[in-house]
């Protein structure tokens with residue numbers, strides 16, 4: 387993989403994925419916010435490894451990257467079913483990955499299909515924003531978890547799209563961002579991209595959310611999703627479930643933003659979704675933990691549908707799982 391430095395993207399954040407003249411570059415999100423560095427991906431295997439190591443992360447972004455990985459495999463004359471299997475195996479939880487790879491596999495032109503998936507993403511973020519912006523009132527305080535922002539998608543993000551559109555419309559509001567242990571997507575990515583866009587951002591420890599709600603300081607929560615099951619259960623970054631539970635206790639509305647490609651009608655409920663368990667070293671490595679201590683690192687959790695106030699999608703805002711089921715059509 388070679389490197390390149392750059393660049394501008396949607397919502398004032400650098401683009402997480404660039405495809406130019408048949409070459410693929412991924413922003414190394416592990417290095418943010420300290421450095422904006424792009425790594426060229428020369429094969430589907432490179433892309434799979436970058437997805438597994440979270441150079442690129444966020445459900446829609448890993449789908450787009452994998453779609454371009456398929457295009458690279460096609461250009462190299464590699465068997466596409468094998469490339470597809472390698473890419474899909476990179477991370478198990480976000481359904482967008484398999485969705486995008488299978489769509490490219492079935493298409494007559496892998497490159498054209500990958501470019502289409504990437505371009506559709508822009509309109510999808512706008513539509514989610516338009517369907518959620520009415521929830522952001524002047525003077526309100528929103529809370530988000532992990533990064534479902536521009537860096538996780540291609541432009542406005544999903545959970546952040548209503549926030550970006552409300553800001554562009556001149557509304558004044560504040561955004562609280564959970565730091566999101568252990569990979570710190572909230573602190574390193576969401577706080578960074580929202581600040582660059584000029585929003586009023588306050589970073590908090592994950593464990594501070596309940597206290598802020600008890601003080602009456604949070605009006606709504608908006609998060610993204612890696613997969614939403616047929617019954618509306620939401621699989622998202624570890625900590626989302628706890629946030630939904632404390633939101634219900636404190637009477638704070640809990641919204642989930644997702645594109646139709648994140649809805650998985652084949653998963654009956656959250657229990658049917660594989661929860662990725664990552665290296666325990668990601669938990670113990672950055673902190674002064676005693677050598678040899680056991681650690682676990684589940685990357686996602688399941689929020690029961692009953693705790694969701696509404697699902698904000700590119701095709702509308704839905705208040706029941708039955709309405710959400712229309713996304714399968």
Ligand code: MRU
Nearest residue numbers: 443444445534538544610611623
């Ligand atoms: O492990 P990550 O950083 O890929 O997890 C990302 C999330 O959990 C996001 O909330 C989700 O993918 C939605 S991104 C629009």
